[in-house]
Amino acid sequence: MKVVVVVASQTGRTARMADAVAEGARDAGAEASVLRAEDAGPEHLESADAVVLGSGVHMGGMESSMRAFFERVAHLWMQGSLVGKLGAAFVSAGAGARGGAELTLLGLLANLAEHGMLLVPMHNRLEGFESAGCHWGPVAWTNPRNGQAGPTSDHLAACRAHGRWVAEQVARMGAG
Template sequence: MTRVLVLYHSSWGHVRALAEAEAEGALSVPGTVVDLRRVPETASESARRAQGFIDDDTPQAKPADLESYDAVIFGTPARFGLMSGPMKLFFDRLGNLWSRNALVGKVGAVFASSGTQHGGHEAALLSTQIALMHLGMVVVGMPYSFAGQSASEGIVGGSPYGAGTVAGGDGELSPNATDLAGARFQGAHVVRIAARLALQGGAAVRAA
């Protein structure tokens, strides 16, 4: 079995919708177990209400949870071209796993949402991947075999660096069919790579 964690932070629901699609894509590959989790929210309840954040009853993850998965797919809103504060705080709590090389060789991937088409979407994906490399993860993007990212008839999220969506300046947009298809594609792509790595690792152990 290939164990996959889809871990996200979502304020207005765009990233959560992509996370659910990533999980669907991962589950489409036979022999896969997927858990959907969110990082703890750092904003106060009053601030969340004032800004119109969604209510989300998805279970929260703890840093120690990541060690038990073969792959982790991280989802974040873009904040000035970077991951969101709550996601960054979660990464900052991974020092124990980093010091033990606990995530080395596991597959990591990122998907993101930005307010506008040029609102830091690709920068957020790439800057988040830097953290994955420091943790020793094998970074997986969304190759051009998903042709939807090359569409030109409208605004779509996603890039070779990961799936995504454009939320609109006031969050008025929702992930479109292409965005969700990209997330499903990435979820399945991550699982297939993680499964191959696991098989190769098992073969190496038997050969030794």
């Protein structure tokens, strides 16, 4: 079973989350790889059983390299190549009050839904949910007004738990 994590990360914080998601998927027995959005292409999605997308929040939405990636693989929609694969998302954002984390998660998931993928949200029993949990996926706050800048160990634990959860769902569906 193959899990591909595609990440858009200008200053490396979301990339650390991506590594934790991949580690979690490996914990569940998956072969997991992390690709930067700039380097990812259709072949990486076609060969995956699950795709997990991560992005830094830029101006209330996903980073432009992630948007460009979606546009590069849009033809897969015509072919229906990703229908039935599993998809999930995570983000890192500055401070809560600046906004955009939830919107960005939804934007990422919407692209996966458009391809007919089955979305895996983050449930509230997963490790790390209390500090990094959002029902759409893990969030790391990297410039909070109070507390430690993320991704903290709790944020990374949430990412790892979510990666494991996604891979477990692939196994449960008998894919891969």
